[in-house]
Amino acid sequence: MSSDGPRLVGLARPKGWRCAGPGELLPFSAMLDPRCLADRRQEIEESCRKRGIKADVASAVASYEQVAARQTELNDANRRRNEHQKAGKQKLDDEQRAAHTAEGRALKEAVARIEADLAVARADLEERAGALPNFIHPDVPEGGEEDFRLLRRVGEPTTFDFEARDHLELGIQQGLLDFEAGARVTGNKFYYLKNGAVLLELALQRYALDILIEEGFVPHITPDLARPEIVAGIGYNPRGEETQIYSLSNADLCLVGTAEITLGGLHADAILDEDDLPLKLAGISHCFRTEAGAAGRESKGLYRVHQFTKVEMFVITRPEDSEAMHENLLAIEERIFGGLELPYQVIDIASGDLGAPAFRKYDIEAWMPGRGEGGSYGEVSSASNCTDYQARRLKTRFRRKDTKKNELVHMLNGTAVANSRAILAVLENHQRADGTIGVPKALQPYMGRDTIGPGTSSS
RNA sequence: GGAGAGGUGGCCGAGUGGUCGAAGGCAGCGGUCUUGAAAACCGCCAGGGUGCAAGCCCUCGAGGGUUCGAAUCCCUCCCUCUCCGCCA
Numbered sequence: 396m397s398s399d400g401p402r403l404v405g406l407a408r409p410k411g412w413r414c415a416g417p418g419e420l421l422p423f424s425a426m427l428d429p430r431c432l433a434d435r436r437q438e439i440e441e442s443c444r445k446r447g448i449k450a451d452v453a454s455a456v457a458s459y460e461q462v463a464a465r466q467t468e469l470n471d472a473n474r475r476r477n478e479h480q481k482a483g484k485q486k487l488d489d490e491q492r493a494a495h496t497a498e499g500r501a502l503k504e505a506v507a508r509i510e511a512d513l514a515v516a517r518a519d520l521e522e523r524a525g526a527l528p529n530f531i532h533p534d535v536p537e538g539g540e541e542d543f544r545l546l547r548r549v550g551e552p553t554t555f556d557f558e559a560r561d562h563l564e565l566g567i568q569q570g571l572l573d574f575e576a577g578a579r580v581t582g583n584k585f586y587y588l589k590n591g592a593v594l595l596e597l598a599l600q601r602y603a604l605d606i607l608i609e610e611g612f613v614p615h616i617t618p619d620l621a622r623p624e625i626v627a628g629i630g631y632n633p634r635g636e637e638t639q640i641y642s643l644s645n646a647d648l649c650l651v652g653t654a655e656i657t658l659g660g661l662h663a664d665a666i667l668d669e670d671d672l673p674l675k676l677a678g679i680s681h682c683f684r685t686e687a688g689a690a691g692r693e694s695k696g697l698y699r700v701h702q703f704t705k706v707e708m709f710v711i712t713r714p715e716d717s718e719a720m721h722e723n724l725l726a727i728e729e730r731i732f733g734g735l736e737l738p739y740q741v742i743d744i745a746s747g748d749l750g751a752p753a754f755r756k757y758d759i760e761a762w763m764p765g766r767g768e769g770g771s772y773g774e775v776s777s778a779s780n781c782t783d784y785q786a787r788r789l790k791t792r793f794r795r796k797d798t799k800k801n802e803l804v805h806m807l808n809g810t811a812v813a814n815s816r817a818i819l820a821v822l823e824n825h826q827r828a829d830g831t832i833g834v835p836k837a838l839q840p841y842m843g844r845d846t847i848g849p850g851t852s853s854s
Numbered sequence: 855g856g857a858g859a860g861g862u863g864g865c866c867g868a869g870u871g872g873u874c875g876a877a878g879g880c881a882g883c884g885g886u887c888u889u890g891a892a893a894a895c896c897g898c899c900a901g902g903g904u905g906c907a908a909g910c911c912c913u914c915g916a917g918g919g920u921u922c923g924a925a926u927c928c929c930u931c932c933c934u935c936u937c938c939g940c941c942a
């Protein structure tokens with residue numbers, strides 16, 4: 396346990412994770428507040444409809460009522476048992492003792508029975524309420540992937556006075572990428588970075604990190620593996636058919652899909668000081684994704700791969716601060732991508748494309764000259780406000796200074812740099828007629844050169 | 855991986871199956887004294903959940919077991935420390 400900063404209580408297995416203490420109503424994996432299900436039913440149904448998710452709010456409400464009822468019963472049964480045990484401390488004659496023991500046994504059985512009922516009710520609620528997505532910000536445009544709202548475009552799509560190549564062609568030609576070796580050694584959609592691409596990869600990390608440090612983020616290099624409970628707490632499904640997450644076969648661990656998982660897990664089951672908020676965390680990790688169900692989707696080269704490195708932002712705020720922080724994360728992302736001299740657009744993601752935990756999500760899409768016919772914008776980063784949806788499962792709270800009450804925090808995450816896609820965008824936008832690639836000014840100090848390609852030192 | 859020792863409140867640290875949610879110390883908070891401070895002395899002080907509140911429930915690393923009753927006994931797991939082995 397650290398003596399300074401926020402407490403980390405039982406990080407290994409957060410208390411009450413699997414089986415919440417009978418005195419607690421909150422911590423199942425239902426990630427909406429189960430107590431608000433009935434009151435906000437309209438809103439929840441609206442959210443499901445807008446997201447295109449089928450969910451049965453009514454049965455979740457009924458299920459919560461069951462849990463609450465069983466919980467009350469258990470509370471009473473425990474109280475009776477405690478009273479009985481106190482009475483047993485006094486001296487009793489043999490007959491009285493025998494009666495006392497028999498009664499105790501009956502009380503114990505009653506408690507066990509109610510506990511079993513409660514466990515069943517909880518599991519039921521977990522399944523039903525866990526299927527419900529977060530609320531949706533009122534300004535989020537309604538619709539699917541194509542129905543985003545364009546907030547702004549910065550820069551003009553790059554034009555070339557020569558035949559532009561896509562990053563794959565460039566990468567192979569310039570000795571920067573090797574997908575064939577990746578496939579041979581590991582599998583499809585794994586790759587080697589070589590020569591200047593390696594320097595570019597490291598430069599991007601450091602460039603982004605320096606900006607984040609300047610913005611007040613505490614840099615972390617996180618584990619690349621996490622426990623399934625933490626993965627689930629963030630809202631990823633660690634197992635199952637269409638999971639995006641790899642699991643190890645000889646350990647109860649998952650390869651992380653993003654440092655959002657490990658940074659989010661950092662304060663699981665903690666109660667933070669209000670003064671420490673907002674907590675701004677920067678995390679570098681490798682990211683592993685199965686990309687199940689993504690077969691054939693715009694999957695050329697580096698755009699969709701099974702492994703990449705990412706610098707991630709993760710912020711924990713008070714509820715009233717999360718929307719402003721969301722704008723702030725977006726501003727930082729724009730600063731980072733603007734510095735790479737890339738044309739980009741910012742979009743407000745539509746309801747159907749949000750993902751269950753997000754209340755609102757902004758994406759930055761960089762211009763990718765080699766994408767599709769004649770180029771198109773492609774996602775390079777995204778910033779989400781997940782409000783208290785993740786915090787509820789992770790049990791990350793803070794203590795209000797004035798009321799001394801504990802409340803769930805809001806959690807936000809955003810990409811600082813996803814290296815595979817950033818490299819793709821840099822290569823394609825900064826390519827020259829001779830196939831070499833110009834290094835954006837902001838990266839030159841980190842690269843130690845202004846050009847990538849054969850003939851430049853270290854290629 | 856092997857052998858051993860441990861995990862108790864913000865920290866340190868006692869704890870005999872019932873009188874223990876838990877001694878003592880430190881820190882913290884409030885007070886007396888003081889021009890002010892220090893020292894000394896007195897008092898308060900684990901956390902979580904629920905509730906307007908009184909209260910009630912839960913928690914001694916986690917899970918399970920024995921028992922009328924477990925911080926205390928048994929099993930499993932996790933974590934920490936020391937030594938050995940292996941290793942970047």
